[in-house]
Amino acid sequence: MNAKPIAVFDSGLGGLTVLQALRARLPHEDFLYFADTRFLPYGEKPEAFLRERGVRIAERLAERGCKALVVAxxxxxxxxxxxxxxxxxxxIVALEPGVKPAIALTQSRVIGVLATTRTLQSERFRRLVDAHGQGIQVIAQPCPGLADAIEEAGTESATVAALLDAYVTPLRVAGADVVVLGCTHYPWVAEAIAARMPPGTCLLDTGEAVARQLERLLAGAGLQGQGGGQxxxxxxxxxxxxxxxxxxLLGQKMQVEHWEP
Structure with missing residues (x-):
C-alpha cells in the first residue's frame, strides 16, 4: 500500500460486511482490516478489558500510518x-445498533435488536433506547455464541440454525416488524433470520450508513485517497x-498476516 490506508477493526470477521460496504462506496481507498480473533468473542468480555484493548489496537493502527479508523x-x-x-x-466512525432508524420504520411499534450480551448491557445502548424509544417496545435479544458459531461452524451449520431458532423466535412472538442486526456478523445470516420472521419484516444493517459517514469525514478533513483499492x-x-x-465468507482467497498490537 502506497496511500495511507483506512483501518477497519473488529473482534473477528463480522466486520467484513462493513468492509464490503466501504469498498463499494470508496473503491479508490486502501484498507487495513484487523481481526482481534485471539480474544473472540468480545460479547462476553468485561467492559474494562474491551476498553483497554480497543484503545491499544487503535493506537497501534494510528502508529502504522492509518488515516482513519472504522470500529466495525x-x-x-x-x-x-x-x-x-x-x-x-x-x-473515527464507530458502529452502534440502528435503533433510531428502526423506530422510524416500525408500524407495529415493536422492534427487535439482536446483539451481543455486552452491547445490550452497555450504557451507550441504554442511552440510545432512552433517547429514541419512547412509546416503542424494544426487544433487546442477547445472542451469546452466535458470532462465534458463524465464524467457526459456518452460516449453514446446524449450530447456527439452532441458535437462530432460540434468538429470533422471541422477536416473532412479540410482533416485531423491524429487526436490527446489532452485530456485524449477523448480516451473514440475514436470510436465515428473515425466514424465521413474518414476510415483510424489515432487517436493518448499518454498513451502508457507516460508509456514507466515513466518506463525509474524509471529505471534510481533505483525506480522500487515490489508492489502488488494496x-x-x-x-x-x-x-x-x-x-x-x-x-x-467472501469466496475469496486472501493472505492474512499475524499482528499482535
Missing part, C-alpha cells in the same frame, strides 16, 4: 468508542484459520 464492532463501540476518540487524533488483513490469532474463514 458494536461491542467494541459500546465499551470503548469514547476512550478511543480521546486516545487518537483520527477521523486490502490487507491482519489478525492477532491464527492467520491460516482466519484465511479459511475469509475464503468461506
Amino acid at each position: 464492532c458494536n461491542t467494541a463501540t459500546a465499551a470503548a468508542a469514547e476512550s478511543i476518540r480521546a486516545a487518537i487524533d483520527l477521523p 486490502v490487507r488483513i491482519a489478525t492477532s490469532g491464527a492467520p491460516q484459520q482466519v484465511a479459511a474463514t475469509v475464503d468461506r
Whole structure:
C-alpha cells in the first residue's frame, strides 16, 4: 500500500460486511482490516478489558500510518468508542445498533435488536433506547455464541440454525416488524433470520450508513485517497484459520498476516 490506508477493526470477521460496504462506496481507498480473533468473542468480555484493548489496537493502527479508523464492532463501540476518540487524533466512525432508524420504520411499534450480551448491557445502548424509544417496545435479544458459531461452524451449520431458532423466535412472538442486526456478523445470516420472521419484516444493517459517514469525514478533513483499492488483513490469532474463514465468507482467497498490537 502506497496511500495511507483506512483501518477497519473488529473482534473477528463480522466486520467484513462493513468492509464490503466501504469498498463499494470508496473503491479508490486502501484498507487495513484487523481481526482481534485471539480474544473472540468480545460479547462476553468485561467492559474494562474491551476498553483497554480497543484503545491499544487503535493506537497501534494510528502508529502504522492509518488515516482513519472504522470500529466495525458494536461491542467494541459500546465499551470503548469514547476512550478511543480521546486516545487518537483520527477521523473515527464507530458502529452502534440502528435503533433510531428502526423506530422510524416500525408500524407495529415493536422492534427487535439482536446483539451481543455486552452491547445490550452497555450504557451507550441504554442511552440510545432512552433517547429514541419512547412509546416503542424494544426487544433487546442477547445472542451469546452466535458470532462465534458463524465464524467457526459456518452460516449453514446446524449450530447456527439452532441458535437462530432460540434468538429470533422471541422477536416473532412479540410482533416485531423491524429487526436490527446489532452485530456485524449477523448480516451473514440475514436470510436465515428473515425466514424465521413474518414476510415483510424489515432487517436493518448499518454498513451502508457507516460508509456514507466515513466518506463525509474524509471529505471534510481533505483525506480522500487515490489508492489502488488494496486490502490487507491482519489478525492477532491464527492467520491460516482466519484465511479459511475469509475464503468461506467472501469466496475469496486472501493472505492474512499475524499482528499482535
